[in-house]
Structures are given as structure tokens and as C-alpha cells.
Amino acid sequence: MKEIVIISLLGIVVLALDVLKMRKLVLPTILLGLVGLVGVSIADWGHNETPFAQYGGMLTFDNTALAFTIAFATIAFLWFVLAGDSYTSGSSDRTDIFALVLFSLCGAVVLSAYTNLVMLFLGVEILSIPVYVLAASNRKNVLSNEAGFKYFFLGSLASAVLLFGISLTYGAVGSFNLQAIQEHLAGGYYSPLVLIGTALMLIGFSFKISVAPFHFWAPDVYQGAPTPVTAYMSTIVKGAAFAGMFKLFGSALLPLPEAFTTAMALMIGITLIASNLTAVVQSDTKRMLAFSSISHAGFMLGFVLTASTTSPKYLIYYTLTYSIASLIAFFVIQHVAAIQNEDASTDAFKGLIKRSPVMAVSMTVALLSMAGIPPLSGFLAKYYVISSMIANEHMTLVIIMILTSAIGAFYYLRVIAAIFTPIDNAGRIMISDRMRRSLAVLSVLLVVLFFAASLLELI
């Protein structure tokens, strides 16, 4: 509970600072608050191990929830550091955007700790509504407006579907509480109401995490939204939706009827094939990364599919490593595109190694990590998915994952090849010292997380 109070207060304080004309303090306050959030989460570690018990059965900050919270707070911290440069310091737009991100982050924390379907729905809404606004925050840009609209309409449709599913489940079980639902289903009997409810919840989540066949909104929204917002969507929003989904399908709804595992397996297969094949033909890197993000959602859905035997810590690891790589990639794209009339095509990256070695190297590291090359943590993340798929004997999916990983390497390497292609008259791209340092730290993190993977076993 403390976690949610902190994060909500932080958002309000930030808005107050803006009113009080102390805009210079906004970013330091946020960073300090997020450090505090991590600190409180660590202090709570191990104290709340009884599941389904706290706050009237609404929220439980057990270790998994705390680990998710820490991961989201860390990613948010990194996002704020990188996004600090993206908005004019001292403008009130900046404060608004930052406050919206904080409120959305609050939803992410709720989603990782909910133990009640009402909180699940609230979490999804708190997470999404600020992002609808953020997607359209580049008010004078048509594409950004389109992205906001699209995201809003499809997102609210998904929320409605999710809510309908929740209400049907409630109708059958008579309770919103996850524990009650679990006990109700423990016998293995799924009444028609629960069946339909589960199906609808699955569809609702599939929209949020953007897996096929509910992914069509994602490329347009990712491409149209301002790049920092895209970075936020592909990291925390996606990760939080997965946290919520994992808890629902990994504990409350067990044992899942076979129809659902089959459906999920099919969705993973279609997602991986469709997104990777489409990514190959993209010339715009931002759009390519949108498809790559869908592909990673396919991988992450593998954890949900095997949730009954897989620990959520591997999902957290995947979220964290993918998010770090994603942050690097999107912010590098933003800075590269900014000086070339918003051209984010692969050609715009030509000669980047000369024009900005730090961005070039960190982008390379990020892309290689996404491709799953050791010794970068993206490899271990993929390894955990494939490992759990093999343990659950989804061999067809494993083969698809391998084939699509090779395809993935193809489009990531195309950008890397462009980065290292020399060009004439290469002007240097100037970035701030803070940006340079943060990119370096993030790249190193991708290596460190690989070697320090045993930390994960603490969860």
C-alpha cells in the first residue's frame, strides 16, 4: 500500500511544483521519489508472504509484486533520465507529461499487486488512460493525434471486453477475489459462464499486450506517438499488462482448460510469424521496432502459457532486459531522427559510428540483446522462455521461436550494418552529457544483468 501512496503522492507533488513555478525541481523530485519507491519495496521484502490476505483482499505486495514494482520503478527511473532531454526544461508540457507517466506507473504497480478483479480493472484503466493522452501529446502532429485516437478507441474497447469477462466470472463465482476464484475452479470444472469470461479476459489482455490477432493497432500507435511515449508504452505498459495477465492465468484461473492453452499457443505462433515477417519489410526503424515489440510480446506470452510451472521471476527478467534495450533503441532513434527532419529510416543510421560513437555502440548492444546474442541479457531472457517451453513440451512453438529469432536477427543486423557503414560529410550528432552517460550505463547494464542473473533466484 505504501508503494501506491508514494507513487500517487509523487504525481500530485510534481503537479504542485508546476503550479508553484518550481519547474527546475520536477525531475530531481521524480528521481528521488522513484528511488524512495524502490527503497520502500526493498524494506517490505519478505514481510508479506501470505497470499490474498492484505487490504481486505484487494492488494498483496508479496515478493513477486515487489519485484515487479522494483523493476517498473527502475525502468521508469531510466525513462525519466533519458526523457529529461526530450522535453524543453521548464515548460509546463513537460510537467504534465511527467505527471501523467507517474499516474500511469501507479496503475502498473496496482497491476502487479492486485488480488481482486476489481483492482485488476482499476489497474488496467489507471495504466491506460494517461497513455491515451500521452500518445496524442504531440498536439500539432497529425500522426500523433491519430495514434492517440486509435489507441483510445481500441484500448477502451479492450477494457470493455476485459470488464465484461470479469463480470461474467463474478457471476459464476460470486466473488472478485482471486483466492475465491481459485478455490471455485480447483475442482477443474469450468462452468460456461467462467469459460466465456476467461475467453473475454484473454482477448482483453491480448489487446493490451498487442499479440496477434489483436495487434493491429500497435504499429500505427507506436510510430505515431512521440518517441519517448512509445518507449514508455513498449516497456512499462506492456510489462504491467503481462504482470497482470501472468497472475490471472498463472494462479487464479488454474487449471486452465486445454482450449485456452491451445488458443494461447496458436496466438504465440501467429504473433511470432506475423510480426517478424512484417518487421523485415519495414524501412522505418521505429515501425520495425514496433513489430519487434510485438514479437517480444509473443515470447513473453510463452511465460503465461507455461505459467503453472514457471516462476514469474523469469517474466520479470524478460521485462527488465527487454525494457532496457527498448529504452536505448527508442531514445537513440529519437535523437537520430530529430536532426534529420524526423527521418527514422534505416538509412538515417548510416555512419552513426562516426557521428556519435556512444549512440552507435549502445544501439548496437541494444539490438544484439534484442536478437538474443550472448553475453547480453536478452539471450538469457530468450533462454528462459525456450527452456520453459521445452519443459512443457511445446516443441512446435520452440521451432517457431528459433526460426523467427533468426529472422529477427536479420532486421536488427540491418540497422547495425547501417550504423557501421561509412558515409561522407558526416556531421556529428550532439547529445547531452547526461544522455551519453545514461546510454553507456544502460548498455553496461545489459551485460551486467547477464552475468548477475543469479540475483534473480532471490525472488
Added chain:
Amino acid sequence: MLTLILLAIPLFAAALSMVAGAKNARTLALGAGILELIVTLAAFFVNGKEGSEALLTFNREWIGPLGISYAFSLDGISLVMALLVALLLPIIIYASFNRTFKHPQYFYGLMLLMAASMMGAFTTTDGLLFYVFYEFALIPIYFMILHWSEHPDKAKITLKFFIYTLFGSLFMLVSLLYLYNISGSFNMQALYEAGRSLSGSEQGWVFAGFFIAFAVKIPVFPFHSWQPSTYDSAPTAGTMLLAGIMLKMAAYGMVRIVVPALPEGVSEYGTWALALSAISVLYASGMAIAQQRYKLLIAWSSIAHLGVLSAGILSGNAQGIQGGIMEMLSHGILSVALFFVYDIIESRLHHDDMRKMGGIREVNPLFAFLFFTIVMGSVALPLTSGFVGEFLLLLGFYQVSPWLTAVAGLTVVLGAVYMLRAFQSMMLGSASPAMHSFAPLNNHEKTVLTILVVLVIVLGIYPDPILSVANPSVESLLQGLNR
């Protein structure tokens, strides 16, 4: 302990090289290479002595609950492979001194990084770590070709190379995970036991995964199509690393994992692999005969030789594996020598079209003589290192399939055809006016070629130190397999 030092030297030197700057990069790299060689020789020296265990092995938990550990061990086989790396690394670095590279600090840094990862792959006893090193070796060579190649199509070629090998090794990952799923640990011994507990057909599938990975890297027909263009476009030092050492990781993987872990998979389903290897030999020899450019000829001949290598190892008997280990070392030395000859010629003539050469012996008899010795090693003439390895390989292969051996044995005959023809058209005959300006070998080139030639002959006459170090480990590897 020594294993860690072997890993740390090139890693540390790579980091130092990238920081220290362009000026002393190559001296630093050479120093690191020589140091690596000295430590490896020290490991050879202590091997078999009492209490050497603690020096030669290292084991620490990495991800405990998942059974993954930082485990390294220098047994006989790994020692020879470590020698392969440590011997060739300083030679390759020194051989590259006749060229100047832009950004030498990164060039040599990447080279050392690659050496470190190959050293890791050859010495680790943890399956996942093997995969990590195996895969990571791809990154430095990818950038070496991408940044230092002068080939116009380098972006395309490197992409093909990278995707091909990544695709292959992912199959190995699945096979490894399949075994791990039974054993619960990536320790080699645990993987062996897991593999042997599988039924024949399951072993066949796991074997298929490993074989695809290794066949792409070695390469075996029909997975070879990345190789000639990659060899051709890479800077010579990169080609030497690729052909001399990197491909051996795949052959080593067969020795270390496939043969001991999947005996039934190999014996029941290995026939396909053996047949492919035999086809590989024939096809690549034919292609080598058809080449007009020297570098491509060497590239194809490499496929032919390695076809014999994979066939011999997959016969799964002691001769085959001993021969494989010997051949890996010998082929490493020979391919570095052959590509160095390319470098010498290219630096003088700026092309390697054999039709436009001829009569170099008249102008430069010393070069022709040294080259001839190398050619003899390459066609596996007795008393050269090539003979020992290929003889044992074919011996091992013969016990499994006499007919296919007859096909693969053609490598010796066909090898003589293309190598001697190449030698003839380049070196013999009367020198055309263009060849008159063929400058004599300078001291640097003389030194490198002499060292290589001496190694080829010494290992051919006296291969015993290598074989006797490897033998006990080969036997313990095959223990419990009914062969």
C-alpha cells in the same frame, strides 16, 4: 586456475588495447598472444603431474538453482585445442603486421576478444557456457569483416554469415535444453548421462539439432553456402581466425558433446551425417578444382578437408577422434599458412587470379619452396602434419563405413589434383614480365612462413606429444560406450 588465466589474458588485453589507443595496439596484441602461448605450454607441462587438478580446473556456481556454473577444465582434448588457439593467435597477429589497418586498436581488440571466446568454448565443461562462447565468437568476427573488409558486398555477406550460423546454433540450444530438461544441470557429465538415457529415436532428434548447428559452422554440404564468400571478403587475419580456429569449435563440439552423449543417435542416425560429410568432400573438391582464384580455392579445399574431419569424428571410435584432434591442429596451421601465402601474393600483385600468374619460382625460389612444403602438408603427404590426422580419420571412418570412406578418401587424390595444379600454375613455368617484379620475401614474411613450415613438418614427424596428451581423455570420453 590456469584456465582462468588463459581466458583473462586475451580479455584483459582486448580491453587494454581498446583503451590504450592505436599506437601500440599490435605490439600489445602480439605480447598477449605470446603470453597466452607460454601459459598454455605451462599447462601442457603440468598436465598429468600430481596435484595438477587444482591448476587445470575451475568450478564456481553461476546460476545455482538452474545448474549452470562457471566450469572450466583443461583435460587432454581441451589442452590440444587450447594449444591450437594459443599457437595460432600470435602467428596470426604477427602475420598481420605487413598490413596497416585503420583503427588498429579495435581490430586487434576484436581479434583478442574472439580468441578469448574460442578459448572459453574449448575449455568449458558447462554446456550452456559452451553455447555462450560458441555464439559470442560470432560478434567480433562479424564486426571485423563489416568494418575492415574492402569487399563491396560485405554488408550482405556478413548478414548471410551471421544469420546462417545463428540459425544453426539455435538448434544446438534446443538440443542442449532438451538434455538439460532431463539432467537438471548443464554439467557435461550430467548431459552425457541424460543423453544416454534417451531412447534411440529421441537421441536421433537431439543429434539432428546438434548436427545442424555444427554442420553450418564447419561447414558441411548443404549448409556451406555462406563460407566461400565470407572467407573471400574477410580481411586475411579474419579468414585465418575463421578457418584456422573458429570452425574447430564445431568439430570440438561434436567430440565433446555429440559423441559421448548420444551414442545411439550417432550410430543409428549418423549415417546421414556421414553421407553428407562424404558428399561434402566430393562436392567441395570438385568446386576447388574449378576455381580460378587462389583464395576461393583454399576456401573450398577447407570444406573438403573438414568433411573428412566431421566424418571421422562421427564414426565415434578412438581413431576417428584422435585423428580429428590431430587434424584440427594441423588444419589450423595449414590454413593459416595457405592464407598467408594468399596475403603475400595479394600484397604484390593485387589479385589472386591463378591464370595470370606463373613462374614465380623463377623469380622467388625460396617462396616457392616454402609454399611447396605447405602444399604437401595440405595434400596429406606422409611426414607432414596433414598425414597423421587424415590417416587416423579415415581409419576411424573405415570401421563404420568402408564404402563412404572410399568416397571421402578421394579427398587425398582430389586434393593433390587441385593443390598441385594451383602450385603449378602459380609457381612453375616461365615468368611473365608482370611476375618479374615479384618482390622477394621480407624478413617478416620469411619468419612467419618458416615457423609454419617447421610446425607442419615437426608435427608430421613427431606427433606423439599431441596424441599422448589427448589419448587418455579420448579414452575416458568413450568409456562406457560399446565401441
